[in-house]
Amino acid sequence: MLTPQWLDQLRSRVALSALVGRSVRLQKAGREHKACCPFHNENSPSFYVNDEKGFYHCFGCGAHGDAIRWMTDHQGMAFMDAVKDLAAEAGMDVPEPDPRAAKAAEKRDSLHDVMAAAQEWFKTSLASPEGNSALRYLDTRGFDAHTIQRFGFGFAPEGRQALKGALSRFPEEMLIEAGLRIAVEERDPYDRFRGRLMLPIEDARGRVIAFGGRILAKTKTDAPKYLNSPDTPLFDKGRTLYNLHRAAPAARQSGRMVVVEGYMDVVAMAAAGIAECVAPLGTALTEQQIEMLWRHVEMPILCFDGDKAGQRAAMRAITRALPLLRPAHSLRIVRLPEGLDPDDLIKAKGARAMEALLSEPKSLIEVLWEAERDAVPLNTPEDKAGLKARLMAHVDAIQDPDIASLYRREVQDRYSAFAFPKRESKWQPGGGGQSGFQRGSSQKGGKWNSRPAPAPSSPESISRLNRRHEQGGTRDGLSAAVIAGLIRWPDILMRHAEALARTPDLDPRFELLIDCCGGSEALESARLEAILRQSGAEPPTPADYYGFRFGFLGNGENPEKSAEELTQAIQLLIERPVLESALQAATARHEREFTDETFAEQQRLRERKLEFDSRLRHMATRHASS
Structure with missing residues (x-):
């Protein structure tokens, strides 16, 4: 039996460009090949072959197909x-014929006949007096005659046996198997669709395989608003995308595919001129449907309603897509304004408003971040840790190691910026030609309005100093040497105050020095030393940075060289906590997951740490002989 899986495997093993190239002269065009179309006469190439997607297409005459279709349509061979x-x-090896499979194929052909007959009857019923209510509804949606005819709208009359009578030439068992009738124990079968506006659901070849029906009578409060056919030998709702046979050619022209929540949204979009639109059928987007979309475009756009149900649908789609992500293949998301579906938006603001939204979709990671960030209040450290855990759980679902690594880094960067925000800092012009640095300030009317920091000798300042010291402020040799250098060269402090203010876990004495930059008085070494002592802190002594023989701690005969070396030392000081934090996180992750990827990340950071230590040793000892 030639199963769809076997045929897909056959197509994947055939290089389509090589096959076509035997009889058509192809030219490389980016990731595709192009030529003058072999199916019609033309002077400029409009025929393209795409090996990645496994199809050829002519934008002139519409010829389209895969390797098998090329052999039948161009070479004239039987299937x-x-x-x-x-x-x-x-x-x-071609599988041997299976009598059971042949019988199943014959049954499918018969069921196609049943569905085609049902579609014709539904269309006829729409044009009859019984279909007036359905026509009035279509008119309220703004669907013109062309749209009604194009999408094949019909009407299922009231009556439990109406369809059976219309399709009496088919056995009852076939009507039940096609999903048109419902069989129940100890009762006569009855029509599934009654008193509903009908819409045919078609396969990739445009054959009717199922139906969707919208209720029209408002009195039926217990009936579902929309009703779809059940799964049948023809119809698998998880493997079917509504309108794909129309949307695929349009997507090849526009380069995009739009996914909306329901088939009525598809019709509304098409009526507004957006033809490359599909919809799942009563379920969340499945893995199979995502793969189907990727066969046509690499970045399909999911367009969800702006309510909570739409948000949940977006998250379900993202969760399904994460394990499937591969290079250059992802999803983009558009959220409509709250309370609006595509039809509402188009009616209220026109097709241009919809096109404007579709032109600026968000990336998958952006939507994932926003959804988890806004899912619950984040008031405590535990809440924020929960956010990180949820995000990392999503990242862990990604199978592609390169994409997973990039997502993990992106999530960590976003989380760090959110959980550990940089302290606000603004520069303020000072008097007498001096520049000042004031933290916690804002600009109004062109002037900086500062929130004054506590005086260095105040109880609040001393308490803050002691508290930060208890929480892990470091007083190692590098920190002590830089503090001593800043006291010796106060002008350098002014240049780097903002960067130091953003650096975590520094020696608390840095904060006292930075506070001094906000005043109008000139910074002098003696004043900085006095401020440290007033706050209960001592200036560093040579014993504190024993072994560090930086040039900026020497006699100062070369101010430019001293400034350069002190700047280098500050940069090392700023870089160190970031590097150590990343290494600690990578080590913990490797101990938890123990994969090749986590080991490689840990080793990479260890090498960076060794390089950092080497740079520090070289800088700190190069003046040892001076």
């Missing part, structure tokens, strides 16, 4: 002859 030739070339 099975084409399959056998391609299988021999690909080194595959």
